[in-house]
Amino acid sequence: MTLYPAEYTRIVVFTGAGMSAESGVPTYRGRGGTWERYQWEEYACQEAFERDPEGVLRFHALRRQAVLQCKPHAGHEAIVQLEKNHGSVTVVTQNIDGMHQRAGSRNVIELHGSLWRLRCPDHGVIDDVGERYTTDHCDRCGGWLRPDIVWFCDNLDEAVVDRALTAISSCDLLVSIGTSGVVWPAAGFPVAARENGAQCVEINPEETDMSYLYETAIREPAALCLPNLFDYKLL
Numbered sequence: 001m002t003l004y005p006a007e008y009t010r011i012v013v014f015t016g017a018g019m020s021a022e023s024g025v026p027t028y029r030g031r032g033g034t035w036e037r038y039q040w041e042e043y044a045c046q047e048a049f050e051r052d053p054e055g056v057l058r059f060h061a062l063r064r065q066a067v068l069q070c071k072p073h074a075g076h077e078a079i080v081q082l083e084k085n086h087g088s089v090t091v092v093t094q095n096i097d098g099m100h101q102r103a104g105s106r107n108v109i110e111l112h113g114s115l116w117r118l119r120c121p122d123h124g125v126i127d128d129v130g131e132r133y134t135t136d137h138c139d140r141c142g143g144w145l146r147p148d149i150v151w152f153c154d155n156l157d158e159a160v161v162d163r164a165l166t167a168i169s170s171c172d173l174l175v176s177i178g179t180s181g182v183v184w185p186a187a188g189f190p191v192a193a194r195e196n197g198a199q200c201v202e203i204n205p206e207e208t209d210m211s212y213l214y215e216t217a218i219r220e221p222a223a224l225c226l227p228n229l230f231d232y233k234l235l
């Protein structure tokens with residue numbers, strides 16, 4: 001399949017863990033997925049953090065180290081090229097690994113937060129981008145800093161969801177890549193895009209529970225499909 005970006009006014013690229021799979025970052029569900037190897041109840045919820053902040057921070061420090069061993073792939077680069085060749089591209093991602101930004105994407109909405117930020121519940125968010133945390137306590141109140149990630153049982157940041165929904169409900173092309181689509185609000189995105197008459201394309205080697213919402217499916221991995229998907233010739 002070929003997409004001609006010049007035919008669209010506003011494009012949204014919506015990504016999940018499958019986007020980073022060929023970089024070497026494990027997905028969450030399915031064989032070898034993070035939630036098969038680790039119990040989220042022990043590592044990815046506020047209750048776990050309150051019980052064992054050091055253990056939870058150590059788990060996320062290991063994830064940071066693992067991500068730093070990985071590099072963006074040709075699919076990430078194709079999205080950067082799309083941004084460079086089209087005036088309105090928004091990347092909405094569920095990924096917390098920062099891979100789109102490392103590849104050079106500029107307009108990225110991170111629905112589930114970032115591995116590269118820490119947060120004090122009272123004094124806000126700090127960037128912390130190294131392999132090791134520069135600190136794990138707030139320098140104002142001395143309390144533990146938690147990863148600025150949307151964990152299980154957390155609410156999403158409403159302002160971030162609003163920005164994502166505004167982009168999605170006004171786009172005329174939605175390209176969804178590597179998500180099982182089961183986590184809210186992801187499941188509603190193709191519906192919101194279609195209400196605006198957008199063309200919705202799913203890139204995923206596997207069919208998902210949400211596949212029926214997309215009019216076109218490309219059953220290929222992201223790094224194989226994306227570099228050949230966009231044609232910048234004017235029709």
Ligand code: OAD
Binds near residue numbers: 150203
């Ligand atoms: P999942 O692990 O649920 O789904 C990954 C999807 O990527 C699956 O549908 C795979 O078929 C597909 N996939 C695998 N390899 C691929 C490849 N090379 N190219 C394209 N697709 C591929 O991940 P998400 O849908 O992102 O939340 O999960 C959503 C959220 O659930 C995550 O953000 C995470 C998790 O709990 C938080 O951590 C807050």
